[in-house]
Amino acid sequence: MPTPKKKPSSVRTSLRIEPPTLxxxxxxxxxxxxxxxxxxxxxxxxxxxxEVDVRAAILKVAITKPRISIRPPAQARFAAGRQPVVVERRASRILIR
Structure with missing residues (x-):
């Protein structure tokens, strides 16, 4: 198994933190x-x-883009000539001794 390479301790790494856009x-x-x-x-x-600047931007976005649901409603899909599969949950068995 190959040994992992170590970085020299003199290598500088920089971390850049950017705030999100509006x-x-x-x-x-x-x-x-x-x-x-x-x-x-x-x-x-x-x-x-x-908060005053952000409120104006939020109200502008809320007016221009109405919020829609992310997930469309589920629809049943059946293949032609096949019966749908129904899965039922059974109650667990209780063992009495």
Whole structure:
């Protein structure tokens, strides 16, 4: 088995932390809650902006894009000539001694 290579200790690694964009923060806040006030607070804290600026952007996004459900309703699909499979859960057996 080959031995893993070690990095020399003199190699510098840098870590870059970028705050999310305003659109990303609003999208994340909308995913967490439906309440506009809570969305404003969450997005403002993620961005480090004032709540007044974020509220205007959230209200603008809410007007232009109505929120739709992520998952479409389930539809039954049946192959032609095949019977559907029904799975039922049975109650567990209780052993009495």
């Amino acid at each position: 659109e990303e923060a609003i999208y994340a806040a909308q995913g967490l809650t439906d309440n506009i006030d809570d969305q404003v607070e969450i997005a403002a804290r993620l961005m480090g902006l004032s």
